[in-house]
Amino acid sequence: MVDQNIVNIVYLIAAILFILDLKMLAKPRTAVRGNQLGALGMVLAIVATLVSGQWDWTYIILGIGIGSLIGAVAALRVKMTSMPEMVGLFNGFGGGASVLVAGSALIATFNAVGAGAASGSMQMKVATVLSGIIGSVTFFGSYVAFGKLAEFLCVKWKLYTWQKIIKYGFSLVVAAGGIWYGQTQGFSPLSIVFVVSMVVIAGMLLLKKDRFPGMNALKGLSAIAAIGLGVMLAMDPANSVLFWVLVGVAGVLGVVLTLSIGGADMPVVIALLNSYSGLAAAATGFVIDNTVLIIAGSLVGASGLILTNIMCKAMNRSLANVLFG
Numbered sequence: 001m002v003d004q005n006i007v008n009i010v011y012l013i014a015a016i017l018f019i020l021d022l023k024m025l026a027k028p029r030t031a032v033r034g035n036q037l038g039a040l041g042m043v044l045a046i047v048a049t050l051v052s053g054q055w056d057w058t059y060i061i062l063g064i065g066i067g068s069l070i071g072a073v074a075a076l077r078v079k080m081t082s083m084p085e086m087v088g089l090f091n092g093f094g095g096g097a098s099v100l101v102a103g104s105a106l107i108a109t110f111n112a113v114g115a116g117a118a119s120g121s122m123q124m125k126v127a128t129v130l131s132g133i134i135g136s137v138t139f140f141g142s143y144v145a146f147g148k149l150a151e152f153l154c155v156k157w158k159l160y161t162w163q164k165i166i167k168y169g170f171s172l173v174v175a176a177g178g179i180w181y182g183q184t185q186g187f188s189p190l191s192i193v194f195v196v197s198m199v200v201i202a203g204m205l206l207l208k209k210d211r212f213p214g215m216n217a218l219k220g221l222s223a224i225a226a227i228g229l230g231v232m233l234a235m236d237p238a239n240s241v242l243f244w245v246l247v248g249v250a251g252v253l254g255v256v257l258t259l260s261i262g263g264a265d266m267p268v269v270i271a272l273l274n275s276y277s278g279l280a281a282a283a284t285g286f287v288i289d290n291t292v293l294i295i296a297g298s299l300v301g302a303s304g305l306i307l308t309n310i311m312c313k314a315m316n317r318s319l320a321n322v323l324f325g
Contacts, residue, residue: 275304
């Protein structure tokens with residue numbers, strides 16, 4: 001176990017490298033070097049995190065192996081014309097990871113002290129709520145963006161085999177996962193809401209049209225429900241089922257927000273989802289008290305919003321018009 005002061009110094013160096021990375025990405029001449037600096041900063045941040053405490057290295061090595069394999073295959077085989085959907089998919093991975101980390105931290109904290117105990121700061125509670133909402137919207141919204149760019153969501157033509165596997169397989173996993181979780185909770189009222197949310201998400205992902213009656217009403221209803229559930233979770237964080245219900249309802253919001261957006265506007269949406277993934281990561285950093293995650297997430301969130309604004313101005317349209325027009 002390494003002294004925390006040394007870990008913080010390494011985090012500071014990693015943060016500086018991240019900033020230099022973003023600066024150098026602004027020019028084609030320095031973009032490659034910027035990517036290399038960013039990768040170095042991420043390696044330093046990961047190593048510093050791993051050596052700062054006691055971890056089960058079996059799962060860490062397994063995760064590094066799987067992630068490295070996926071990243072290497074994507075980097076070597078994905079065509080440049082398919083880069084937008086790959087970026088969208090990776091945004092989803094970031095949002096999903098934020099949800100899982102925040103949920104695990106919440107369960108570990110309140111299971112350790114017992115249900116109903118007044119443990120955990122308000123900062124952690126609010127950050128957990130934000131991580132759950134933003135992370136879930138990012139995950140499901142990014143999948144929709146990926147599917148529409150890869151031309152297997154909201155289409156009427158015949159799909160290739162790989163498209164069918166992803167489309168129907170993902171919907172099946174979402175619906176089956178929701179039903180399985182509801183069964184483990186004895187189909188309590190809260191778990192039924194989660195089951196319904198997952199089934200609704202799975203159904204919407206199978207639609208051949210990107211609009212349906214009552215879509216705007218569902219957007220508003222899911223947004224209000226997510227905010228209400230977030231308030232309830234902040235007041236009763238020991239109720240872990242409430243967190244997953246929040247994730248399910250926010251997932252519905254993520255799908256309906258992205259589903260109706262056309263392919264021409266999808267690059268703007270992907271830039272916005274990239275920002276969301278950063279904000280979710282920053283919120284998760286507050287949950288687990290990790291400095292470099294807060295810094296990196298804030299940088300991604302801010303840069304993503306700036307890029308989204310620039311793209312909207314270039315098209316002479318507002319972000320609201322892109323999302324709701």
